[in-house]
Amino acid sequence: MMRGAASSGVVAVMLMMLVALNQLESAIANDSLSSNKSSCNIYRGSWVYDNAYPLYDSNSCPFIERQFNCKSNGRPDRDYLKYRWQPSGCNIPRFNGLDFLERLKGKKLMFVGDSLSLNQWQSLTCLLHNAAPKAKFTISRSPSGLSVFSFPAYNATIMFSRNAFLVDIVGAPPKRVMKLDSISTGSLWKTADVLVFNSWHWWLHTGRKQPWDAIEYGNVTVRDMDRLVAYEKAIRTWAMWIDRNIDHSKTEVFFQGVSPDHAQSKDWSKQGGNGSCIGETKPVMGSNYPAGPHPAELVVEKVIKTMKNPARLMDVTLMSQLRKDGHPSVYGFGGHTTPDCSHWCLAGVPDSWNQLLYSDLFHS
Numbered sequence: 034m035m036r037g038a039a040s041s042g043v044v045a046v047m048l049m050m051l052v053a054l055n056q057l058e059s060a061i062a063n064d065s066l067s068s069n070k071s072s073c074n075i076y077r078g079s080w081v082y083d084n085a086y087p088l089y090d091s092n093s094c095p096f097i098e099r100q101f102n103c104k105s106n107g108r109p110d111r112d113y114l115k116y117r118w119q120p121s122g123c124n125i126p127r128f129n130g131l132d133f134l135e136r137l138k139g140k141k142l143m144f145v146g147d148s149l150s151l152n153q154w155q156s157l158t159c160l161l162h163n164a165a166p167k168a169k170f171t172i173s174r175s176p177s178g179l180s181v182f183s184f185p186a187y188n189a190t191i192m193f194s195r196n197a198f199l200v201d202i203v204g205a206p207p208k209r210v211m212k213l214d215s216i217s218t219g220s221l222w223k224t225a226d227v228l229v230f231n232s233w234h235w236w237l238h239t240g241r242k243q244p245w246d247a248i249e250y251g252n253v254t255v256r257d258m259d260r261l262v263a264y265e266k267a268i269r270t271w272a273m274w275i276d277r278n279i280d281h282s283k284t285e286v287f288f289q290g291v292s293p294d295h296a297q298s299k300d301w302s303k304q305g306g307n308g309s310c311i312g313e314t315k316p317v318m319g320s321n322y323p324a325g326p327h328p329a330e331l332v333v334e335k336v337i338k339t340m341k342n343p344a345r346l347m348d349v350t351l352m353s354q355l356r357k358d359g360h361p362s363v364y365g366f367g368g369h370t371t372p373d374c375s376h377w378c379l380a381g382v383p384d385s386w387n388q389l390l391y392s393d394l395f396h397s
Contacts, residue, residue, distance in 0.1 A: 073122035075389055076348035080316045080355060083117040087380035088128055089163035094379075096162075096172055096182075098155055100366035103378035108364040110314045113378060118352055118385040121320060126396055128388040130164020136395050137189040141224060146231030147197035149292040151180075152376050153229070154193035156383035157390075158182045161191070179221070194221060197235035200267045202245050210254065211245040213266040216274045223278065227394065229347070230271065231289035233329045234375060236260045261328055268336045276341045285394060286344040288337060289386070291330040293350060294375040295357040300324035310374035313358040322354040345393060349386050356382050 091102045099106070104114075118125075142157075144150040162170065165184065174180045178195030201215040222228055235244070237260060247254050250266055275286055295301070298308035301317050301324065317323075330350040337343050353359075359382040365373035377383050 073120060075120045075125055075392060078118060078120040079320045080116040081119045082115050086117055087114040088384050089159055089380055091379055094159035094162055097159060101155055101379040103361050103364040106364040112314055113358045114380055116316060125392045128160060128391055130161045133391055134161060134187045134189050139188045140226040141190040142227040143192040143194060143225035144229045145194045145196050147235050150231045151193055153383045153386055156379055157191055157387045160387060198267060199232050199271045207246050209245045211248045213250040213263060214270050219274055219278060227285045229287045229289055233291045236264045265332045272336050272340045281342045287347050288333055288344045289347050290349045291327050293327055293354045295360060296374050301357055310357055310360045311362050311372055315358050317355040317357060322351060353382055
């Protein structure tokens with residue numbers, strides 16, 4: 034009887050120690066940021082090689098999408114898994130999945146955007162599953178484009194709503210109209226406690242991949258327009274919708290920034306050329322990208338500054354520009370037929386996006 038009581042006591046003490054350790058890690062993380070918060074931009078820095086990475090094994094994530102699992106798809110090199118983002122002015126906390134789940138208890142986090150948002154959603158769900166591998170989870174995907182991942186024990190939900198443009202597209206071919214000043218799907222967004230938006234890549238599609246036949250803004254309808262101009266009009270519509278409909282005392286709003294592609298090696302190579310990410314195995318070292326700022330990112334920054342209650346910009350563009358090695362390339366869903374220099378391998382770059390989200394959301 035005494036042995037049983039002693040054993041129970043040991044277990045209780047161990048649990049208390051684990052909780053205390055978790056709290057200590059969070060406190061240290063807060064101190065590391067707060068000590069030089071005024072001079073630290075966590076989105077400016079460089080990639081450093083770290084043998085403690087990756088944060089999880091992609092093959093241990095049972096629901097990972099095939100297109101992101103480069104390792105399983107035969108990618109032979111492993112260095113792309115080993116890089117950690119290091120801000121120039123401070124340290125950021127290592128991603129702590131259990132702490133994330135504790136803080137997300139009873140709440141919903143929703144990613145809204147295109148397949149780059151899917152990339153980040155997939156990363157976060159793998160990170161959290163890795164932190165609590167024995168915790169039961171549910172996952173569902175609907176034809177409407179909503180994916181829902183939940184941990185019942187924590188009453189925590191992480192969602193992805195596929196919405197590549199954020200504004201409306203109405204009608205059927207050949208009369209599909211993109212309405213740059215209209216958002217009718219926002220009721221779903223109001224259900225979340227944390228919103229992370231993204232939009233850009235689909236704005237560049239033409240021909241059969243272009244999902245509209247005309248563009249409408251106000252009383253004017255045209256067959257096409259400068260895509261960056263159209264993008265800015267849509268992002269302004271999104272910003273006005275957020276200002277009018279979201280209570281920032283209850284809901285945190287982020288914009289993911291613009292995830293770059295690496296389709297042309299002239300953007301990072303002094304030799305120039307029209308190569309792509311195929312065969313790239315190392316990041317661009319240092320803190321500067323030769324091609325300079327991304328034009329769509331500049332649009333997002335400009336629009337957010339005009340908001341009454343500005344969304345928090347996850348300025349992941351530069352850090353991602355430096356990772357020409359991080360794409361599936363020929364080890365994605367399309368293989369050698371259609372190399373992928375837009376999405377990201379998992380484990381990989383989106384894990385660092387989520388580390389920064391964790392830092393910005395819970396430790397800023």
